[in-house]
Amino acid sequence: MAVVSPMLDVMPQQTNPTRNPQIEIPRMMATRHEIVEEPPVQVAVQDKMYVAVGKELKENKSTVLWALHNSGGRKICLLHVHEPGQWIPLMGTKFPVSQLEEHQVKAYRETEKQDMNKLLREYSMICERAGVSTDVVHTTKDSIDKGIVELISQHSIKMLVMGAAADKHYSRKMMQTKSKKATYVHLQAPLFCRILFVCKGHLVHTREGRLERIRTEVASPTLQANPNNETGQPSSLRSRSVTEGLTSSGPDYRRARSDIHGMRISTFSSDSSEGLTPHRSSNTLGSFNDWEEISRSCPPLNSLTSSCSSPVVMANDSDLTSPARADPGSESHAMLPKEDHHRHSSPPSVLEGVMDCELYDQLEQAMVEAATSRQEAFEQSKRRRKAEKDAIDAIRRAKTSESLHAEEMRKRKEYEEALARGREELENMKRHVDEVMEELRIAQEHKSSLENQIASSNQMILELEQKMFSAVELLQKYKKERDDLQVERDEALEVSELRKKQAEEASNALTPQFFSEFSFSEIEEATCNFDQSLKIGEGGYGSIYKGLLRHTQVAIKMLKSNSSQGPSEFQQEVNILSKLRHPNLVTLIGACPESCILVYEYYPNGSLEDRLLCKNNTPPLTWQTRIRIAAELCSVLVFLHSCKHHSIVHGDLKPANILIDANHVSKLGDFGICRVLTRDESSSSNTTLCHRTNPKGTLGYMDPEILSSGELTPKSDVYSFGIILLQLLTGKSAVWIAREVRCALHNGNLKNLLDSTAGDWPFVQAIQLAHLAMRCCEIDRRNRPDLASEVWRVLEPMKASCGSPHRSG
Structure with a gap:
């Protein structure tokens, strides 16, 4: 019997996926006292960790931070692939690169390069703040994923960290990459690169490199000992040892075959004459036991002698022990000495008497038949043994065939499923191609129609340009x-203008002037030498200080003396405010002519603009106060426009020039650019007073007709009043406010546009005020309402219903 070693040292091998995983081939065997150890696999230490970063700093910052925490002392190298934009923004839209000139594309590429360098510096600053030095590797490619794979090959990158997907796609069950770039790099990157895919600061998947795979296979062998085998040897070797043991004869052979195949084979006992293995005591023809049995069955010697009529011939010892009568399968008979032959083959009971010849012949025939039977039994046993061996081989081949058949069926099923999926994908692709072709056809038709429209538009533009040139001429x-x-006309009116000036000078001499003159030293003392902490306002006109002058709290306005319009604006305000008095006009207390300084009454609540914006956390104005301010502003404008012999147009009406006193009464001020219109200045075509001047004022509040014609009329103040009224209703900026209110009135959702901080507006009055304001904001001044006869008629009853002014906003 072959001796099988009880211990195996199996080295790992890479397994073929198409082979049966249950069949394992040992690489090396050792005896119980010989254990061979493989030298440990040496893994190269990575000196750099490359981190792939993109254009979105917020999305890639978590990947960089993860790499910093898990670098293990390696140097960090930032890897970036820049993808040039194929659409370039220009003049508020985007154009393809092919349609632009070379210098435009070059300038945009330079801008992209600067943005890329700035982005990489920000990534490097993140690493530097963590105390890690960094390198930067970047390239320019039309495809980011292909660029990453190319950089891995060029720089022989062994370890790469990149994002698996956007942070919003992360979940705890996420085990694979989701972005197309990560999937492409996972499949196409060289095998020597180990790639760590990270999402939202968590490691999602690791693609081991070729060196890492070899180390893993060495550390975890695929071939292990069978737990059912007590000796620790593989099943194939154990089967071979059993097969070698079956070649030996005897009871061990029979028991072994019976244990393997689950069959019980009947064996001959040791005292039978047909055993598989011949025995000396049972197969010799002249054994004592056989002859004793024959003696007991035969009659006595004297009976045989008396019954036999012929003389008895004694059998020779050699005849009794002749080979013809012996067992042909006996081996011990031939090996005995000659004396033993005679002693064992001739029992005393036979030699002493005479045996019947017939009985002897029958005995001899029985012996021959027994020998023949033994020979036949031996041949039958050999045939049965061969048949059993063939059956075992057939069963083994059948099991192997079944395993191969099952494997082939499994592969066939996989191939059929893959083929079905491929056909389905092909059908989907064909359907998608058909859809794309249909869309392309529609797009081409649309393109042709657009080209026709563009051609007709160009023709129309040329015609309009010709008409415009003619109109300009x-x-x-x-x-x-x-x-x-x-x-x-100017030459004809020179004389009349001189007469008017003389009349005005005479009338001005008789008009009382309510203001005082102050010295510059008094102004300095009142403002603590123009202390900046006392400054309450500043603009293009100059600065305004809060001061105490002659025991009176005043507002001191210092105009810019170095400006060409400073003295003229100073004289304009002095001429107007020193001769007019109205409850809603600012009070001019005095002036300092030598420094162009005006002294007004101080109003603690600031301007209407400050109150609408709730500056310094002041409480918002209620809707009652806002209606009363609108009525007061209308009243003072009617007063200015209807002065005797002349009309005063403010010209710069806006919330910043409307002051609020302690009782929330509005005061109109800043008359620096106002104009005085006389009755003789009216045009011959209509009776509206006007003055030609360069456009001045604030955009958003300025009458659009001033910009086109340069004519300043009382209707210009009506337009500005309409804008202020819309601001009181909505609390919004003056820019495009008229268009927003017009859309709200058209859609019936004015209530959503009203300023909710003013309280619950009475909707009927709000609608009435909105329509009145929109009439005031008409582009054509002839369509604007008259303040005295139309606007005041609406605002006066509203003011009366709101009550008298009070101190709370």
Whole structure:
């Protein structure tokens, strides 16, 4: 019997996925006292960890921080692939690169390069703040994922950290990459690179490199000992040892075969003459036991002698022990000495008497038949043993065939499923291609129609340009004629203007002036030498200080003396405010002519603009107060426009020039650019007073007709009043406010546009005020309402219903 070693040292091998995983081939065997150890696999230490970063700093910051925490002392190298933009923004839209000039594309590429360098510096600063030095590797490619794979090959990158997906896609069950870039790098990157895929600061998946795989296979062998085998040897070797043991004869052979195949084989006993293995005591023809049995069955010697009529011939010892009568399968008979043959083959009971010849012949025939039977039994046993061996081989081959058949069926099923999926994907692809082709056809038709429209539009533009050039020429001609007429009119009116000035000087001499003159030293003392802590306002006109002058709290406005308009604005305000008095006009207390300084009454609540914006956390104005302010502003404008012999147009009406006193009474101020219109200045075509001047004021509140014609009229103040009224209703900025209110009125959702901080507006009055304000904001001044006859008629009853002014806003 072959001796099988009880201990195996199996080294790992890479297994073929198409082979049966249950069949394992040992790489090396050792005896019980010989254990061979493999030298440990040496893994190269990574000196750099590359981190792939993109354009979105917020998305990639978590990946960089994860790499910093898990670098293990390695140096960090930032890896970036820049993808040039194929659409370039220009003039508020985007154009493809192919449609732009080379210098435009070059300038945009330079901007992209600067943005990329700035982004990489921010990534490097993150690493530097963590105390880790960094390198930067970047390239420019039309495809980011292909660029990453190319950089891995160029720089022989052994370890790479990159994002698996956007942070919003992260979940605890996430085990694979989700972004197309990460999937492409996972499949296409060289095998020597180990890639760590991270999402939202968590390691999601690791693709081991080639060196790491070899180390893993060495550390975890695939071939292990069978737990059912007590000796620790593989099943294949154990089967071989059992097969070798079956070649030996005897009871061990029979028991072994019976244990393997689950069959019980009947064996011959040791005292039978047909045993598989011949025995000396049972197969010799002249054994004592056989002859004793024959003696007991035979009659006595004297009976045989008396019954036999012929003389008895004694059998020779050699005849009794002749080979013809012996067992042909006996081996011990031939090996005995000659004396033993005679002693054992001739029992005393036979030699002493005479045996019947017939009985002897029958005995001899029985012996021959027994020998033949033994030979046949032996041949049958050999045939049965061979049949059993063939059956075992057939069973083994059948099991192997079944395993191979099952494996082939499994592969066939997988191939059929893959083929079905491929066909389905092909059908989907064909359907998608058809859809894309249909969309392309529609797009081409749309493109052709757009090209036709563009061509017709270009033709129309050319025609309009020609008409515009003709209109410009005609306009220039009319302007020249107007200038000539204006020169003639100016020359004709010189005498009348001199007469008017003389009349105005006479009337001004009789008009009382309510203001005082102060010295500059008094102004300095009142403002503590113009202390900056006392400054309460500043603008293009100059600065305003809060001061105490002659035991009176005043507001001191210092105009810019170095400006060309400073003295004229100073004189304008002095001439207007020193001669007019109204409850809603600011009170001019005095002036310092030598320094262009005006002294007003101090109003503690600031301007209407400050109150609408709730500056310094002041409480918002109620809707009652806002209606009363609108009525007061209308009253003072009617007063200015209807002065005797002349009309005063403010010209710069806005919330910043409307002051609020302690009782929330509005005061109109800043008359630096106002104009005085006389009755003789009216045009011949209509009776509206006007003054030609350069456009001045604040955009958003300025009358649009001033910009086109340069004519300042009382209707200009009506337009500004309408904008202020809309601001009181909504609390919004003056820019585009008229358009927003017009859309709200058209859609019926004005209530959503009203300023909720003013309280619950009475909706009927709010609608009435909105329509009144929109009439005041008409582009054509002829459509604007008259303040005295139309606007005041609406605001007066509203003011009466709101009550008298009080101290709370």
